[in-house]
Amino acid sequence: MTMFLRSVSAEFAKIFTTRLWWILAIVLFGYIGLLAGGLAALFAGIQTGVISPDAVNTGGGPTDFGSLPPLIYSFASSVGYVFPVLLGALATTGEFRHQTLTPTFLATPRRGLVLGAKTVTLVLIGAGFGVVALAASVGIGGGVLSAFGVDALLQGAETWLLVARTLLAMGLWAAIGVGLGALVPNQVASIVIVLAFTQFVEPLLRLAASFLEVTAKIGNFLPGAASDALVGASVFTMASPAGTAPLDWWQGGLVLLGYALIATVIGYAVSWKRDVT
Amino acid sequence: MSTGAVIEFTSISKRFGGVAAVKDLSFTVEPGRVTGFLGPNGAGKTTSLRILLGLVAASSGTATFGGVRYRDLPHPLKTVGAALEAASFHPGRTARDHLGVYAIAAGLPRTRVMEVLTLVGLAAHAAQRVGGYSLGMRQRLGLAYALLGDPGVLVLDEPINGLDPEGIRWIRGFLRDMAAEGRTVLVSSHLLSEVQQSVDDVVIIARGELVHLGPLSSLDTDAAPQTIVESPDREALAAALTAAGITFSIGRTGLLAATGDPALLGHLAFTAGVELSVLHRQKAGLEDSFLALVGGGHTL
Numbered sequence: 001m002t003m004f005l006r007s008v009s010a011e012f013a014k015i016f017t018t019r020l021w022w023i024l025a026i027v028l029f030g031y032i033g034l035l036a037g038g039l040a041a042l043f044a045g046i047q048t049g050v051i052s053p054d055a056v057n058t059g060g061g062p063t064d065f066g067s068l069p070p071l072i073y074s075f076a077s078s079v080g081y082v083f084p085v086l087l088g089a090l091a092t093t094g095e096f097r098h099q100t101l102t103p104t105f106l107a108t109p110r111r112g113l114v115l116g117a118k119t120v121t122l123v124l125i126g127a128g129f130g131v132v133a134l135a136a137s138v139g140i141g142g143g144v145l146s147a148f149g150v151d152a153l154l155q156g157a158e159t160w161l162l163v164a165r166t167l168l169a170m171g172l173w174a175a176i177g178v179g180l181g182a183l184v185p186n187q188v189a190s191i192v193i194v195l196a197f198t199q200f201v202e203p204l205l206r207l208a209a210s211f212l213e214v215t216a217k218i219g220n221f222l223p224g225a226a227s228d229a230l231v232g233a234s235v236f237t238m239a240s241p242a243g244t245a246p247l248d249w250w251q252g253g254l255v256l257l258g259y260a261l262i263a264t265v266i267g268y269a270v271s272w273k274r275d276v277t
Numbered sequence: 278m279s280t281g282a283v284i285e286f287t288s289i290s291k292r293f294g295g296v297a298a299v300k301d302l303s304f305t306v307e308p309g310r311v312t313g314f315l316g317p318n319g320a321g322k323t324t325s326l327r328i329l330l331g332l333v334a335a336s337s338g339t340a341t342f343g344g345v346r347y348r349d350l351p352h353p354l355k356t357v358g359a360a361l362e363a364a365s366f367h368p369g370r371t372a373r374d375h376l377g378v379y380a381i382a383a384g385l386p387r388t389r390v391m392e393v394l395t396l397v398g399l400a401a402h403a404a405q406r407v408g409g410y411s412l413g414m415r416q417r418l419g420l421a422y423a424l425l426g427d428p429g430v431l432v433l434d435e436p437i438n439g440l441d442p443e444g445i446r447w448i449r450g451f452l453r454d455m456a457a458e459g460r461t462v463l464v465s466s467h468l469l470s471e472v473q474q475s476v477d478d479v480v481i482i483a484r485g486e487l488v489h490l491g492p493l494s495s496l497d498t499d500a501a502p503q504t505i506v507e508s509p510d511r512e513a514l515a516a517a518l519t520a521a522g523i524t525f526s527i528g529r530t531g532l533l534a535a536t537g538d539p540a541l542l543g544h545l546a547f548t549a550g551v552e553l554s555v556l557h558r559q560k561a562g563l564e565d566s567f568l569a570l571v572g573g574g575h576t577l
Contacts, residue, residue, distance in 0.1 A: 002384070010382035017374035018367055099365045102332060103422055106359055107382040109331050109348035276332040277324075 007117035028083040029136045036075045036141030044148035069153040070233035072141035076133035077166045078234040081173045082198045084126035088177020093187035126174025130167040175260035182267025226255035279429040281308025281461035282343030289338035298324045300485045311456045313476035314465040321485040322465045354383040358423030359432040368408025393421040412439035430461040449475040469567040483571040496566040502537025507555035517549035
């Protein structure tokens, strides 16, 4: 046990002694703050009539977005999830790229324990990224909603449940990143996969899947959809035409956990336990 | 410091795909001595050391420290210190943080980090990012990592590569000191001349196989001794040698006589009345024996 705890603190030290974590955290905060603040202003403006519906090309779509706060707050995970994935993937692939697996495995020869320690560490730091993302979506987005006279629902238990589930989702995404990094140790390839999948492939798949009921059920198991189900709200579910019910929050959480476990276990076998040359 | 343990390779073999990198390698390395692990590049030195340290899985055979495999050591960094290549670090991390990470992982006191940085002469650069380090500084940082746990066994792969002359002199003394303290010191090199001043024993491999094992002096076989002899009157000297039945060849600095006995040649010249300008025994180079053992000329 002490060996595991030492390994976890060493993994924390690895993250916090390089610059990547705070660069990603700053970009995350800025990105989510801009998006949540901007869209909070737009939606709240339309909903409260400050912005005339005639001025907006909604294509005959809704001008009532339902309860705005959860939608705005969920940007923390529905858009921000790529950041913990990147941090996790870079933490793992960096070990291959900079050949630091050698000193790591010399200091702690039990490799499974090291990978476990890395996962635990990144789950906690991923949740920390969740705090940063929520500070942006709730702090800035909620502030803008209040400015438009929309109740930011900061007293509501629902809001704080969403906050808690967002932290869990962000932690699990970081674990998926660790697993992916072990699965695809080439750092450039790993980054390309993360960006292409999260920004392009999965949104398209979710959209395509949503048109038929049967594919929509399968689409619910895509990692992004599972994450949104866990958090309980997302701009993507709002945009889904077929209207199939998403997974329950706990099912979404288990699906995410499943992705993380599968990627990590396969990654352990294909790269982590191999010869370090 | 933990006491030096005996390193034991027992029938280690390693195949990468269809290629045999190491073949049935067995030898032991004793504490209190510096052992040179020599062979041309590609002979399998690094692979053997990585197998010893549990980083590469052997296809067959075992390698142990005092009978214990690396991965079964209760305190690996306190038992064995290893420096493998000069580039095992994140370039954005400072030297102090780099060592700090592994001190935490191994449960070593953080004060040890500055101690080892001071020991290798990097204290002034402790807060510098390692990406800005020169090759020589990286070698020293690798050595600092090896020393973190004050181990009784040191395993160093090509530690002299990239060091400046002052650094080379320093590390030679350092290796001798480590062995004098009773530690086991195993140092690899592809150049015998790099380490011949500091090693007691040599283990020589070529093409993955053991070709020679023994004290450094065992390389000094002197199978074909030669003496350089030269005279202002080279023809008279040549005639005297021929008359005495001593074969010779003509070298750049004189005649290379096939004898290891300069006194004999001096006497010969004296009795023949030939004046000598050069007379010295050609030291049969350890390097020559080394090259002959590893197959000659393949040092690059």
